[in-house]
Amino acid sequence: MRRTLGRILERSAFAHPRTALISGTVLLGLMVGCSAVPVPYVIEQPGPAIDVLGQYQDEDIISIEGHETYPSDGKLMMTTVSVDGGPGYTVTAAEVVLAWFDRSRAVFPRELLFPEGRTREDVTLENTVQMSTSQQGAVAVALDELGIPYERTVVVAGIEDGAASADVLEAGDEILAVRGERTADAAATQQLVARSVPGEEIALTVRRGGEDLELSVPTREVDGTARMGVVLADGYEFPFDVGISVGDIGGPSAGLMFSLSVYDELTEGALPGGREIAGTGTIAEDGAVGPIGGIRQKMIGARDAGADYFLAPGQNCDEVAGNVPSGLQVVRVDTFDQALEATESIAATGTVDGLPTCEGS
DSSP states (O other): OHHHHHHHHHHSGGGSHHHHHHHHHHHHHHHHHHHTSEESEEEEEEEEEEETTSEETTEESEEEESSOOOOOOSEEEEEEEEEESSTTOOEEHHHHHHHHTOTTOEEEEHHHHSOTTOOHHHHHHHHHHHHHHHHHHHHHHHHHHHTOOOEEEEEEEEEOTTOGGGGTOOTTOEEEEETTEEOOSHHHHHHHHHTSOTTSEEEEEEEETTEEEEEEEEOEEETTEEEOSEEEEEEEEOSSEEEEOOTTOOSSTTHHHHHHHHHHHTSSSOTTTTOEEEEOOEEOTTOBEEOOSOHHHHHHHHHHTTOSEEEEEGGGHHHHTTOOOTTOEEEEESBHHHHHHHHHHHHHHSSOTTSOOSTTO
């Protein structure tokens, strides 16, 4: 038995130092080579937390013309997530392994965040549309709270890559009528367009820069239905100009913080009361605060930016509980009114005592 084992060892790489060294080098090379191979995963990590009452890229985030505004004190921060590995980008096996061992980051299969077939351009357009729609909805919620009336409209939120309508329509165009029939909302407008024969041009009445235009817009066939190749959204016509600018940041998750910041700009006194308050959450027309992705990374980003308090959507509480970074106090909010009351309470007391949290929810 010993002789047989000895013969096996003699013939193995480990019985010959030179061969063992070569084999080890090859194995190490394979490991290093594989670590650089792109893999179908995405990595989420904390992005910047940005004070919506301040500036971004040397430009005021909120600009209001035609209505009196008031100075504030403190910060109302929107929070973001940086994503590596989406369409048009790749991450390596080594990056994924490192992210798995980093509690500030999260790893997901790519198809969970970006379904197969979606291009980088598709994602960019969707994020841009979501951000634009979120901003408009946020302003509407703030004005509702203040009792300021406005009108609802249908707007071109984005134009699909390669669409022939790009030569006629522009993002921001307000669609007033399709073939002379007034449009009620984005869904109704799509239905009016769908009645057309794919490929034919349709007559639109559009308002652009305060001027009403009569346009002939080409269509194309998508799943057997006529489409203009644009993304329509329910918009608003406000009695004064409200602009929100955050560069190329996309998505709808800053809606709540936009609403609070616009409300603060239009009311006397400082809503945050000198406190540094961060938060996240979509905002619906009725003021409901909706869930978002990457809340663990957003809380870390908020704490790293100096925030002491964080407003979290109630529907994200299962991800918040047990994952709150040290030094950050989190308040659960389900509506704009709750968020407003929580912010006023924090400003007045400097604590979250008596406010709802995610612990035990």
